[in-house]
Amino acid sequence: MPSKFHKYQIFIPLIFTVIGCKNTSNSKVDEDIMIEKKVDSLLKLMTLEEKIGQMTQVRHFWDTKDDDIATKFIGSVIHTQGINPGETAEEWQQKFVKLQKQALSTRLGIPLLFGVDAVHGQNTYNGATIFPHNIGLGAAANEKLVEKAAAITAVEAQATGFNWVFAPCVAIPFNEKWGRVYEAFSESTEITEKLTKASVRGHQGNLSDSKTVMATAKHFVGDGSTDYGVEGGETSLNATEIEAKLLAPYKAAVQEGIGAVMASFNTVTGISMHAHKRLITDTLKVGMNFKGIVVSDWKGYSRFGGNDIINAGVDVVMAVDGDLDDFQSGVKKGVENDSISMSRIDDAVRRVLRQKYRLGLFENPFPDPSFIAKIGCTEHRKVAKRAVRESLVLLKNENNILPIDKKTKKIIVVGEHANNSGLQSGGWTVNWQGTKENYKGATTILDGIKKQSKGTVIYDKDATGNHYDADLAIIVVGENPYAEFFGDIGHESNQLELTLTKEHQNYINKYQENGVKTLVILISGRPLVVTEQIKKSDAFVAAWLPGSEGDGVAEVLFGDYNFSGKLPHSWPKSIDDFKGKYGPNFWDASIEPLYPFGYGLTFKK
Structure with missing residues (x-):
């Protein structure tokens, strides 16, 4: 254990009380029990290679050969900058159906997750409804509106072939120099917590409904509060400050049943968040009772410690831009030489399978063509225009x-x-x-x-x-x-x-x-x-x-x-x-802003 870990002894008493489940009907409890039984049964049938495959995320048409989805048992695919699946939504769906069929052709037929950075609408598709970025929704601070925007994003994401979105960003920006301020709702933890809940409800709804997608709270934790606003920089806050300012939105997201949490690029007291077991496993998974997937950010395996990030609690790795073979062979060697326990692998795969069953992918693995007509439709644009007005x-x-x-x-x-x-x-x-x-x-x-x-x-x-x-x-x-x-x-x-x-x-x-x-x-x-x-x-x-x-x-x-x-x-x-580490209103009472948080005029009509 690195010597720097002694600085985090303070996190031990701050591991949070397990969040109790929301009131659920007997049918919901029965469904959850059934899913766990299915997961356990499937997990027992899987080889190590198949398990590592489920932990693997690749960029479609870019990082893989034609048969890699099947032969390397890939569990999820990400779409981002690069080759588009096609010009029309029909072409997008058809490309993803083709990939899904490859996954279903394997021995166990485990379906793929398809992920996309749909952070203000299905913003990777030219013609989709694009909402104000989160900073604008934070100005509106309307929970019902955020929920509607997220639900529309889910439909338009499904219409283009996706069942997983990497949103919402629930960071608390401390410095306007940070290049991702607009992805976050507000400097206010309370507003962020409130709108996070709404966003998760809108994206996920009844997760097995074909109109919904799995949401992702990102980036865990401290990405918006790095010193001097540097993306991927050092977050030098102590445990009490992290607890007070940054963790509440994640607790809210977990309470709403969010399916995934993405690890952040930054370090916390010199320790990469991707490899920070005390925060990922002890605080998030154990302390918050998070049962979903912890996913790495871009090239997380090669950038932040290789097998250390798996042992820290990362379940799915973006094995992109040349990382695929190194990731899969590295994890396999880690299990074989006992530097990664099989129980850690099983925990990761169990979380992936759990979300696939929750999404209903084993019964309905393909996108619904009838949703295509909803992309950019008048009804959706009316909601986006309302969001503009209120922002x-x-x-x-x-x-x-x-x-x-x-x-x-x-x-x-x-x-x-x-x-x-x-x-x-x-x-x-x-x-x-x-x-x-x-x-x-x-x-x-x-x-x-x-x-x-x-x-x-x-x-x-x-x-x-x-x-x-x-x-x-x-x-x-x-x-x-x-x-x-x-x-x-x-x-x-x-x-x-x-x-x-x-x-x-x-x-x-x-x-x-x-x-x-x-x-x-x-x-x-x-x-x-x-x-x-x-x-x-x-x-x-x-x-x-x-x-x-x-x-x-x-x-x-x-x-x-x-x-x-x-x-x-x-x-x-x-x-x-x-001039300091943070902008107005953070830790320095001597800095008086031009306008305070919450300021805004109206006109006389």
Whole structure:
């Protein structure tokens, strides 16, 4: 045992009281007992190679040869950036049916799980309903709405062939420099806990229902609270702080019966979370009585300790990008030389089989073609548009220029973000790092403004026009899409700042300095330092990353609906606020934010 483990003696008394089961009917109890009997019976029939196969997750069409699904007894498949299964949803389903048939052709016929990072809708499919990212849902803080969004995501995921989603992210962001702030609901543990429950209910529902999918709480634990907001960095919080701030959403997810939890990239006091037995096994599995799957993150086996992560409690490994053979042979050798116990292997496989039975995959292993018509349907988009409306936070409304009079004679709309659904949606949209182009079925903010206005609307993409006779300038500015470490402020892969670019600042300056009333709409995955831009504007709206229904923004601006969103994060006033490990409102009472957590105005109608 590494010497650093002595620092974690404090975790022993903090292993949590086992969460009791929710009230269940006798039929539910009987069903659970029957599933456990089936799992035990199947487990007894399995060879070591078949067991290791169930612990293996590969990227389809990329990491495997044609017959690997069958010959290596693969248990699950992940779809992410890379070769798409096809252009249409029918083609996606057919590709996954083909893979499923390979799994079913094996001696024991154990079906595959198909996983996808559907973090704000089935965002890997061009044409799906894309919801606001979680930071926007945190601003809305509407449990029923989050549950509906998750249920719609489940249907559209199933429609494209998936039965497992890697959502929700339940991190608590401590520093806006972190590139994944937008994937989390809020800096508030309480709001995150509440919305986590709703998301799990929406995704999973009655798990054997074909409209639902298995959900995944991620990333366990401390991914949002690393020092200086570094993706995969060190989380130097002590056990008491982790207990107080970070673990409640996981307990809530387990209580709701979540099927999976994903390990995080970060370290905790120098120990990789993937190899952190005291947190994964003692705290999550034993302390919280979690009966589901602990899945690694990308290339977890080769990156974070090989067989150490299995012994720590990881059950399924993303054996991607060349890890497949090394993972399977390494685990087999570990069992043969007694460095991995067979009981640990059996525990992992039991958890996988349990979820496959809960999903009803042994009876219904194939996707339902009738769901395809639901992808991006009007009913789903209405819910997403409502989420957009409720996510908007009004930070300033000087002289009550909002709501906009629909009869305003001339409106000038400025900024590339105003007329680009890709830019308004952020990362994890169509592509891993997002897209800078319009995508199928989406509406833009400009579309909505044109629809609402009865006057003249002119689009000045890069503020090169001289429309100073306009009655109102709507300036739409913000961040370009990013995901994971590519979004970290200060990462060598980018030149991102916690401020607007000079170009976007000039968009605002040009119209404001020429006496045009100026409404600024900020598209961003986190609060930015825009103190001067807020001062210069007449009105300022934090719109986060609204997703595919951009016209929902205009419905609020023009008064069809009032603002109701509240800040899910305290808003920084200065770059100096980030000189320490964490941002405003975390552990340093001397830092006063520009706007406190929970701030948000409404207008007089």
